[in-house]
Amino acid sequence: MNGKVIYYKRRLREAWASVGRFIRELKARTRLCDILSAAAFFLTLVGLDGSLRYLHNGCAITLWTSSVPWVFTLAWAAGLTAFVKLLPRLVSRIAMGLIGGGAVILFMVHAMLFKAKGNFFSFSAMIFAEDGFRYLDASYIQVSWLVWFVFVCGIVGLTLSIWLAPKVKRRWFEPVICLVLIAASVFTVNKNKQDNLTDRLASHFDIMQSSLLYDHFSDTTQCVMLTGMYQHAFRDFNLTYGVYDLLNHVEHQEIMEELDDWYATRPIDPDNEWTGRFKGKNLIMIQLEAMDTWLIDEELTPNLYRLREEGINFTSNFTPLYYDAGTFNTEMIVNTGLVSPFTGSKASMYSRNAYPESLAHLMTGQGYTANVFHRSTGETYNRAEVHKNLGYANYYDGAAMGMENLDFDSHMLSAYDLMTPDGPFFTFIITYSAHGPYASSSVASYWYDYAAQRLPEDTPDMIIRGYAGAHETDLFVGGLVERLEADGLLDDTVLVFYADHFDYYAMSNDYILEKKGAQDMNMITRTPFFIYAKGTPAVTVDKAMGAYDILPTLVNLFDLPTDGSHYFGNDAFSENGGYAIFADYSWYDGETYWYALGGEAPTEAVAARNAEIAKRLEMSWNTMKVNYFSK
Numbered sequence: 001m002n003g004k005v006i007y008y009k010r011r012l013r014e015a016w017a018s019v020g021r022f023i024r025e026l027k028a029r030t031r032l033c034d035i036l037s038a039a040a041f042f043l044t045l046v047g048l049d050g051s052l053r054y055l056h057n058g059c060a061i062t063l064w065t066s067s068v069p070w071v072f073t074l075a076w077a078a079g080l081t082a083f084v085k086l087l088p089r090l091v092s093r094i095a096m097g098l099i100g101g102g103a104v105i106l107f108m109v110h111a112m113l114f115k116a117k118g119n120f121f122s123f124s125a126m127i128f129a130e131d132g133f134r135y136l137d138a139s140y141i142q143v144s145w146l147v148w149f150v151f152v153c154g155i156v157g158l159t160l161s162i163w164l165a166p167k168v169k170r171r172w173f174e175p176v177i178c179l180v181l182i183a184a185s186v187f188t189v190n191k192n193k194q195d196n197l198t199d200r201l202a203s204h205f206d207i208m209q210s211s212l213l214y215d216h217f218s219d220t221t222q223c224v225m226l227t228g229m230y231q232h233a234f235r236d237f238n239l240t241y242g243v244y245d246l247l248n249h250v251e252h253q254e255i256m257e258e259l260d261d262w263y264a265t266r267p268i269d270p271d272n273e274w275t276g277r278f279k280g281k282n283l284i285m286i287q288l289e290a291m292d293t294w295l296i297d298e299e300l301t302p303n304l305y306r307l308r309e310e311g312i313n314f315t316s317n318f319t320p321l322y323y324d325a326g327t328f329n330t331e332m333i334v335n336t337g338l339v340s341p342f343t344g345s346k347a348s349m350y351s352r353n354a355y356p357e358s359l360a361h362l363m364t365g366q367g368y369t370a371n372v373f374h375r376s377t378g379e380t381y382n383r384a385e386v387h388k389n390l391g392y393a394n395y396y397d398g399a400a401m402g403m404e405n406l407d408f409d410s411h412m413l414s415a416y417d418l419m420t421p422d423g424p425f426f427t428f429i430i431t432y433s434a435h436g437p438y439a440s441s442s443v444a445s446y447w448y449d450y451a452a453q454r455l456p457e458d459t460p461d462m463i464i465r466g467y468a469g470a471h472e473t474d475l476f477v478g479g480l481v482e483r484l485e486a487d488g489l490l491d492d493t494v495l496v497f498y499a500d501h502f503d504y505y506a507m508s509n510d511y512i513l514e515k516k517g518a519q520d521m522n523m524i525t526r527t528p529f530f531i532y533a534k535g536t537p538a539v540t541v542d543k544a545m546g547a548y549d550i551l552p553t554l555v556n557l558f559d560l561p562t563d564g565s566h567y568f569g570n571d572a573f574s575e576n577g578g579y580a581i582f583a584d585y586s587w588y589d590g591e592t593y594w595y596a597l598g599g600e601a602p603t604e605a606v607a608a609r610n611a612e613i614a615k616r617l618e619m620s621w622n623t624m625k626v627n628y629f630s631k
Helices: 002-028 030-055 067-085 089-117 123-133 145-164 173-196 210-216 220-227 229-240 243-247 252-264 302-310 326-336 359-365 380-390 409-419 442-446 448-452 461-486 509-516 547-558 604-625
Strands: 282-288 312-314 369-373 394-396 425-430 493-499 529-533 539-541
Touching: 030 067, 030 089, 030 145, 030 220, 030 229, 067 089, 067 173, 067 220, 067 229, 089 145, 089 229, 123 229, 220 229, 229 243, 252 604, 282 326, 282 461, 282 547, 302 461, 302 493, 302 529, 326 359, 326 380, 326 425, 326 493, 326 547, 359 369, 359 380, 359 425, 359 547, 369 409, 380 394, 409 425, 409 461, 442 448, 442 461, 448 461, 461 493, 493 547, 529 547
Parallel strands: 282 425, 282 493, 312 539, 369 394, 369 425
Antiparallel strands: 312 529, 493 529
């Protein structure tokens, strides 16, 4: 036995010595190491980008096999490899670590964010990053083992490329080759863009509006699959941080004049039978966190169900995710009537711009007291400053409301007296209990058994947790209505309910698609919007609309002093508008769903609608970017 142990130990030492000799011989061959280092770095970059698109093949119209993203990927990988090899050895190693490490991290962030929310990363979300990190959960990073495998391979490839980089004196032609490769890469990227992404009249790989998508980078998932990870990161960064605006500078005054002309010619929503119906009444507007259509249930959310059935129910309302911060996305749209830029947003755009026609400014101008209530601190999304800028007098967080448990919406009733001050009041409430992630939600755990007992046995776990959170929100709504009724305020108070986004925390898009009878991720964004006013007969409004139509609708119902021409949307009771607009420029008008990135050639009517939508978005974005109302 001892002889065998000695034998294997000797063989192991010999093998290790052979490895050592091979490494020394390899390291002595500096030219070969230099080539292998470059090859490892190039293949690592290509592998990360290609693997990301392969693992998510089918999530967008551009397939993994399409040549367009591959040309971008190979050109960027070649150019970056040539760049790092042009540098001195120490600087080259540092550059490889920074660039390669960034690529590895970017790959993982894309994969994790897609797993959690169904879309890839964009720099435009960075203004909300600090707040988003507060809601990170282990369930969000449960990506497939293949993702982790690629991640590890990326680290190994990057480490190998740095380790192999030799200290070698460059021959005169080697820097020349690197410069030629860099120039060729830049040319290839621009040529690929020009040939495949700039002709709006042509169809490339059955992508009807690829250039419109590329110009504005309006849909992160589509754009990553269309351009590859590196071209997307480059363009996304430049759009988000205004680099292109600086390079292609357009005079501020020119934009202001164009906006003046645009607003002067906007069709005005005429008065109708609903105009002034609720004039002078109190308003309580409740933004329901993740309260999807299927969560309003006669048994599990009976209060919301009753108010919806007895109120004005807008059955075809959509809340597309124009950028990653879904709650804040809808919050700003409903309060300002504008759609924020998909890219290039700045925090100061919300906290410092002038919004004289925001809902709070209009209501306070009519003598109302306007306050906001939400369990999170005022630092979250900078809400205290943002809402003050929008015209609200106070932002009450959980502590100010005296909530015993910040996660339970029913505890907000401790602030009932603050929510219903003397005189006419406008109270804006943002709920929380249905907020994800559900795996770590104390609310979902508390009401889990209650919900499970009332749902079919085969209901997925995360769906049960979604119902559990929704039930807690419903308890708050029921308690609020009960208090209003007891105090004699319900007769003079209008309750407005809308969801901030569909319930992506359930992490079961297939289940939700089936529940909604939707065909894709655009149509899955249909969410509840209903208004309850005691004594008003139940009405169903099936006109297609978006969250941007909520403010114009309330302006009409309360007869507020604006003609609505500066809003992105329209009064839901008017004949104007009537379509939901999605981040990829697709739209739905109640009958036709136009998938803007499909292969079908648009009719004349569709082309006209496409042009109108693109113009509306551009004007809304520019209104916010140049602080139009500050003039």
